[in-house]
Amino acid sequence: MAAILIVEDENGISKFLKQGLEEEGFGVTIAADGQQGLYLARSNTYDIILLDWMLPKMPGIEVCTRLRETDKTTPIIFVTAKDTIMETIAGLRAGANDYIKKPFSFEELLERIRVQLRKQEAPPADLRLGPILIRKATHQVFNGGQEVFLTQKEFALLEYLVANKGAVCTRNRIIEDVWNIHFAYDTGVIDVFINSIRKKLNLKKEEDCIRTIRGIGYIANDISV
Known part of the structure; x- marks a missing residue:
């Protein structure tokens, strides 16, 4: 119970x-x-x-x-x-x-x-996105071997994008699946968290593994280690 x-x-x-x-x-x-x-x-x-x-x-x-x-x-x-x-x-x-x-x-x-x-x-399993390692069991993120400290919601959002690597994640799907919000809602909150994740992971614009699909959402793709 x-x-x-x-x-x-x-x-x-x-x-x-x-x-x-x-x-x-x-x-x-x-x-x-x-x-x-x-x-x-x-x-x-x-x-x-x-x-x-x-x-x-x-x-x-x-x-x-x-x-x-x-x-x-x-x-x-x-x-x-x-x-x-x-x-x-x-x-x-x-x-x-x-x-x-x-x-x-x-x-x-x-x-x-x-x-x-x-x-x-859900059984925990590690996820990878190029040099980025996500350890679900311990809620840890590493970029090139260096630990990156994310908030719980930042971790959940990154985990979701990487779990759906190679597929476009629309803003509406993200707000429903990560935030569990199933009513009309300003999806601009996602941008705030994406920007924070990019900053903490120190992603350079020319090799950003989390790309913005303008007007639609985001897609995670592997980049070279």
């Missing part, structure tokens, strides 16, 4: 989620503020954390940041009314795995939870 921590200060929402998730066979714990949520997440093992952004005592984004600083890799799904592109980027850079905006359907949230659980069950 998968264990879920809900960090939500609105009693009606947390009760609704608890009842629905328990009916689906999940074990559910509730924290009503950020400090309690952080304490429980650090002290116990959960399979998923559902985290509100606007919380008493400590905002959700700080809870997320502090958890990632302690190497906690539990998947975090922000459940929040905040949905501007900059807020979404901030949440993902803090280490969130997914983002669902209020109001939402329980069925959509349930599917997002299942997606995160399936990712944990």
